[in-house]
Amino acid sequence: MADHPLLELRGVSKRFGAVQALSKVDFETRAGEVMALVGDNGAGKSTLIKGIAGIYPFDEGEIYFDGNKVTIHGPRDAAALGIEVVYQDLALADNLDVVANMFLGREKKKSFWRLDEASMEKECVATLDSLSVTTLRSVRLPVASLSGGQRQAIAVAKAVMRNSRLVILDEPTAALGVAQTRQVLDLVRRLADKGLGVILISHNLHDIFEVADRITVLRLGQKVAQFVASETTQQEVVHAITAGTLSHVPGMVVEE
Amino acid sequence: MSVKESTQKSALLASQARITPAEYIQNYIKRVSSGDLGSIPIILGLLLIAVIFQWQNENFLTARNFVNLIVQMAGITTIAYGVVFVLLLGEIDLSIGYVSAVAAVTMTLLLREPSGWPWYAAMGLALLAVAGIGLFQGLIVTRFQVPSFVVTLAGLLAWNGVVLIMIGGAGTVIIQDKVIIGIANYFLPAVWGWIIAVAAVGGFAVVQVRHVLNRQRHNLPVTPMVIVIAQIVGLAVLSGIVVYVANQDRGVPFVGVILLVFLAGLSFLATRTPFGRYVYAVGGNKEAARRAGIPVERIRVIVFMISSVMAGFGGIILASRLRSVDTAAGGGNLLLNSIAAAVIGGTSLFGGSGRVSSAVLGALVIASVENGMGLLGLSSGVKFVVTGLVLLIAVLVDALSRQSRSQSGLA
16 A cells, blocks of 8 residues: 555635635545545535535645646546546436446547447456456346446446546435445455545445444534544444534634 | 456346346246236237238239328328427427428429429428428527427427528419439339348348347357347248238339438437437436436437427428428428337327337328228228327327236336
8 A cells, every 4th residue: 555645635626606615625545455534414525525526626735646736627637537426316327328427438449430348348358357246147248237236337347448547326225125225335446456446425424434443423514534544433423423522613714 | 357356246237147048938928917018009900901901902012002001101200200309308399280281381492493403402401491490490499488388389480481482473383303203203123122121121131130149258248149130030021021012013112211311320429329218218218318417408409409300301292292292291291100100100199219120110191091991992981080080099008007007016
């Protein structure tokens, strides 16, 4: 494991009008680790993720990627760094098959403006294999015919295939059954084992304790705790989520 | 090769190893019985139509009527090709009827004195004009986020007016140009019919076999060669029958060849190119397409242009068949028949599913019904009722098969 974090945020803040969504948050995640991001509704998880993904810039604070200071002005910048977000609502086209979805928007082409289906299918299979997604009957089935877990796996694999280095998963198990949740959690673990950085947002502490290495807790826009998963308990995390000590009163100007 | 190693280790590929012909047929039967009927209902429907009309009137299944049928369906089919693309997006284009007339009238007026343009220039400018119409309507739909239903409804009214203004007091304008008249009235000599059939089957065979060989080279699962050969032989027999029957009468209509060329070109565009892939993606999940970086609005505008240009070609074919244009051009049930053709052929009104070939099958059904009832001397009232029923049945078959598919988890 590298001595510097893959992604490090120092003192990032974000304000929407009168609402201080994030104030002076420090956050880091390492390559090869699953960092869980938890917090109650409105704690600032989504704001933090969207800032990293370049949906909107942070008002202040610094971002370091691979030890280098970077600026992320848009989703393109984030993608160029190798940051991929798997959104809750999946963003798959149901009527297209697995291969078409995996390569949507970045199709491989041959001469005469033709799609290079064979090499796309091969790379798709290779990627799914590397993630040990083996429950698919065929990569030529429309995504609509897949189970929720399989669809989530495709969405994750799509992010992985883009040579990503940091994958952000927004509630990947929210709509899944027990067996499918299992599949997706296994997949999350494998991503980290492959050496990618993984940020996992979830409300389900049980899931988090199964796969996460470390846990960052946000409350009212501030980071109130950071735990090593193996050295803490669910109760401790719940306590931090609901009653973690705030370093300053929300909305007040912070004096350094 | 490292690539080869990775595919050989592949657990996923191992689970979908080589398919034998028997398994292929089993899979097909399983798909059909779970409700994925494909073109089966429409082919059964066509057989039923043929049997009923032949039973009522022995002139239905004659070489003469068969050739007539191809010429009669040509205009609707061409317009329906464009409709398929619009429906794939989940949009609608109600202006196509009168847009087809705008193209036909523009061309006809340019051919006539005092302008007296050569046929290619007149046709070119007419198609350019309707491409402009498509661009205009598409830009309004995308820039102002207005439903295409409303924009093209306005188009339906406005372009009808433009056609009336352009024709003016003349009422009917005759087409004199031999080439333009030939589009729908020229029949190929017997030999040329055969040459084109051989070329078409040969082209299909080359494409299919190369596809299989390419996948084999990449170690991907392939359709068994026996099935591919059976498909090629099937097409060869079918085109043999078509050409033989047509040659008993006047020969293969030239417009039939045009339909084939459009079918091949547009199918290629829809299934083999990134553009076609994007059209399906936008129709399936617009938000996913946008997040994938697809220029959604540009795709939509281009599709409205395709729709208008295909309508323009259709209008020219219809004008060629009548050897004139008049104030009724583009009116009547042309618009609804064209949309119905795409839907009867199996293209979904909700976007994301359908094929270019559905335009041909659907138009064949509509033209057969009209043609058959014409032979029986039935009134146009009866024709409308029956065509309406056919459309309703097609939509019901589609809805039922979709239900059955979702029950078996294939939706």
